[in-house]
Amino acid sequence: MTTEPDLIQPAWKRLDPHTCQLGESPFWHPLEHTLYWVDIAGKQLLRMHAGVLQTWDMPSEPGCIAPAQGGGLVIALRHGVFRARQWGGVLDLLATLPYDTATVRANDGKCDALGRFWVGTVDEAKTQRAAALFSVDARDSTQPPHLARHLGDAVTGNGLGFSPDHSVAYWVDTPTHAVFAWNFDLQTNTLTRRRSFAQFSGKPAGWQFTDATYGGRPDGAAVDAQGNYWVAMYEGARLCQFAPDGRLLAQYATPAQCPTMPCFGGADLQTLYLTTVRHGRSDAELARYPDAGCVFSMRAPVPGLAVNFFAG
DSSP: OOOOOEEEEOEEEEEEEESSSEEEEEEEEEETEEEEEEEEEEEEEEETTEEEEEEOOOSOOOEEEEETSSSSSEEEETTEEEESTTTTOOEEEEESSSSEEEEEEEEOOOOOOOOTTTEEETTSSSSOOOOOEEEEHHHHHHHTEEEEEEEEEEEEEEEEOTTSOEEEEEEEEEGTTTEEEEEEEETEEEEEEEHHHHHHHHOTTTTTTTTOOOOOOEEEEEEEETEEEEEEEEEEEEEEEOOTTEEEEEEOOOSOEEEEEEESSSSTOOOOEEBOOOTTHHHHHHHHHTTTTTTTEEEOSSOOOOOBBBOO
């Protein structure tokens, strides 16, 4: 019989007093020494450099972002995937994802090692299982970006991650409380041999945040240099670190009930940043976690992987 590791209480630091409604999609830009993230519900992109916070209003909800080769960003908004050549610049449409924007929007995503931008979506109606996982390939400048649909039949696409050798991909449909892994062929851009990677207990009926027996459900994720998978546990007030073979190595208490996504940054990629949620949380919960919605950091035991840049 195996036992779960004890909950570690790390020394989290608050990045800035600014609170997001729904913080998500953080990444560390190694050339700019800058942390980027989004506020989905607040319809903003944010970045922090040398203690200075900047915000950029979006025309619709940004689900995820990634740095782009040659400068700027690739941005998945509710109504399309866009390329911005500079902060605050023009948004050029790259691709429109095939879903009904009235009930579905872009959510968690990141780039693979060849610079394709992967975007998971969320079915806000939670009735049609209309969420899916797409990739956008814009490497051939003579052709329109190539859009591929890889997975579907989901409610909330989350937890995307790639192993250090690019042979494994991870993805989550959050309400299932499960993380799945696939064999990933980087060159052919294909996912095969789905298997269960981690399974969590479901949310008890009538759950309240004071009930710590519920460990939460998997949200955004990151992979470290040793191939360990780090996943934020929404409503579980914890961050879990799994070995490549699926063993739970460690779990860290978080300074908000609803952590959303970790990323590794800093000069040595050993600072772990974490976005969180404030929108929709009860007054009682916010009294316990007054900084919910902020970005936090802690010193990680191992370095992470550098962010992949969008090619296009």
